[in-house]
Amino acid sequence: MASEPDETRDGVGLTHLDQALLADDTVTKRQLVDHLDAVADRMLPLLGNRPLSVVRARGDQRFMQKNLPKGAPDWIRSVTFWSESSQRDVHYALAGDRATLLWFANQRAIEYHVPLTTADEPGTPTHLVIDLDPPEGADLAPVVAAARAVRSVLQQAGFEPAVKTSGAKGLHVVTPIRPAAMEDVHAATRAVAARAEKLEPDTTTTAFIRADRGGKVFLDATRAGGATVVAAYSPRVRPGLPVSCPVDWDDLDTVIPREITVRTPERFLEGPTWTERLGDARPIPQDLIDEGHTIPVARVAAMHEGKRRKRAAERGDS
16 A cells, blocks of 8 residues: 655655665655755756666665666656667656656655767767766875866867766766767767876876776776766765765865765755856867777777786786
8 A cells, every 4th residue: 555645746745755765874865855856957957858767775775777667657758778788678767857856756766877868869979978986095186186187188179078076986077069970979088088198197097997097096988878977966875965066167176075965955056057067069079089089999998908817817927
């Protein structure tokens, strides 16, 4: 028997609002709902026409959900794509309205991830993203230096990128792009990372294999095409529910990502929206694309290197 709702918003019944979301944490489901309700006007334009994946959590249990659950209201818009990896159709939600966002919040959906492509044009990325991943135990200072190196490379290519916290340990540098072939966007992203590494060689790396990074910030150039990125204003499944938050470039030296949470709405409800910060799309320069096509695809190169190392170990090579 369904529980009686604690309250109703926009026609969506909300239940068990005073339950804690995570084990050993005090953030409640009500605080998650209140956060997503408050940021809806800023967040929905980022989700509306993009296949949505969410991370749901209850206590110690958490899982990524791509398929719109059976029994979901029929008013939730969806789109279906074939998944090569799982060899099946996946029915993704399109969260373009407040009611859908509230419904997912009531399902304890904490994280909201979308691809860099839209449902209408799944083969055409709309943004270029470099994900900056710090080494274990590092503070944000080397990540900030890496972000500024990426910004410099993008500015030299004619872009004005924006930056946001990932809500976890790192930063995302993002710029909108005019339509380009998927493989060209992948290539340009690799070139941006490679150029940024040359600007900050002592603290950054493009090494895909973690053991090869040498304690440096990883310039992740694999967030292109169908890969997903956590949306701005989305909470993360971490104690306190930190939020992926747009940041002014001038404030990067003082930002402490873990302190930007669902309990600090003043940090993300004031100032320009993420959409406003990103500005207009600009074309990718051909030289960036050409350079990128000379750089091996990271995952493919890592796979071949892994096989080479395995063969060497089997032969007993030093």
